[in-house]
Amino acid sequence: MYMDKGPLLYTEKPVLGISACCMGSPVRYNGKGWNMLDNLGRDKSSFIWVPVCPELFSGLGVPRDPIHIAGESGKDVWDGTGRVIGRSRSDVTSDVIEGCNIGAKILEKSKVKAFVYLDGSPSCGVYRTSLKNKRIGKPPGVFGAHLFERGYFLIPVLDLQSPLKWWDCKRRLLAFLWIDSAEIKNKRDIYEVWYRYKFICQELDEPWAREKGNELANLDHDPDEEYIEFFKKEIMDLLRKPSKTNKIINSLWKNYSYYRRKTGETIQGILEPDTKRNITTVARELSLMERASYDKEVFFGTAPVIYRDVKRIEKDRI
Ligand code: SF4
Structure with missing residues (x-):
């Protein structure tokens, strides 16, 4: 593994x-x-x-x-x-x-x-x-x-009604719900969250994410509650905005390249970024990528949170 x-x-x-x-x-x-x-x-x-x-x-x-x-x-x-x-x-x-x-x-x-x-x-x-x-x-x-x-x-x-728009909604929604309920107490927690969320934030708003990354890198003490609440709110507001097809395809390819480097394996069904395909195919590729990343425990930054009920997690572990 x-x-x-x-x-x-x-x-x-x-x-x-x-x-x-x-x-x-x-x-x-x-x-x-x-x-x-x-x-x-x-x-x-x-x-x-x-x-x-x-x-x-x-x-x-x-x-x-x-x-x-x-x-x-x-x-x-x-x-x-x-x-x-x-x-x-x-x-x-x-x-x-x-x-x-x-x-x-x-x-x-x-x-x-x-x-x-x-x-x-x-x-x-x-x-x-x-x-x-x-x-x-x-x-x-x-x-x-x-x-x-x-x-x-x-x-x-x-x-x-659109498989790709629905995929985009779902992964942003899960990231939105997860961070809303997350207990973030100190600088270390913020870094942990940012490590998981920066990729989707970069996809949705590159300049904002770059600036936020720089700001966090310069944090020299544990932030107060107000800072943490604002950090969560900014990310949640960003996640409310839909992405674009070309940005999603670029992210898919970046994540797939990372996956191949990590595992040395390919995923059948994932196409080169320039290949012409319809949005149903792109949505299927994203699901394949999600499934493979979960199975191999390789982080898929474009969809940082997934829903799994407890019973299914236990079943997956057997
Ligand atoms: S108020 Fe909302 S739920 Fe009721 S009929 Fe109009 S759109 Fe539908």
Whole structure:
């Protein structure tokens, strides 16, 4: 066995909030809903799902008038400068705020840190608040603004339909959850975390990671609690941002080169970086790389944390 530091393990089943209409609940204003989780296959059971519908919790019922934001965005609704208006011009602002607060309480009680949202909704949307091109109010939606401001890890539901985007979401999500719950007490702990996280940080934002690396190298004493909290928050904020296909392919190749140097072995199915392939193939290569790295205990810095339930870890050890 080649002794290297394998991945960090996240052993609690991750909990994901989700816009209820995306999990098949017919709660949209027109009584529709879609099951968007089928594409995940077996991955679906790797999570605990918490569906919420802030508009339903507003007491508006199904079917109901479609709503829109009058004002700049859902953020203004919380600030008191924006309103939520129904098609019949009724003002439902206080109902929608109440519904969002109920949704937020449920997420909090269920210890949700990440949410899969339907973009385009004036409630759950984050980057769009209209499914049509005609934009009424600017993003984010009322619930989306609440989650965004509170630092939730936000996943557009369409990313569940693309194998590569989903792979990117999952590895960033696990890194996000792991560091959120990590007990970091001193300089040594910070260095340990940075050693594992610097590769994914470099992929997501090279200049920031370089500067952070230099700053950490010059730490001459144990940092205080405020510094540690800020360090965690900066990394978590970075992990909330998606990567790009070309960056992921470059990272895959760098990690694969490292793997070959360490083990002297190749992995069948991993292609040269310049080879033309579709995103499904890239996602498969990443899974192969992840599996081989775990088996050989070679660190795969691009995905520093993996989820393994305790029973599976024990089985793997036999
Ligand atoms: S409020 Fe959110 S969960 Fe409810 S129907 Fe609209 S997008 Fe779906």
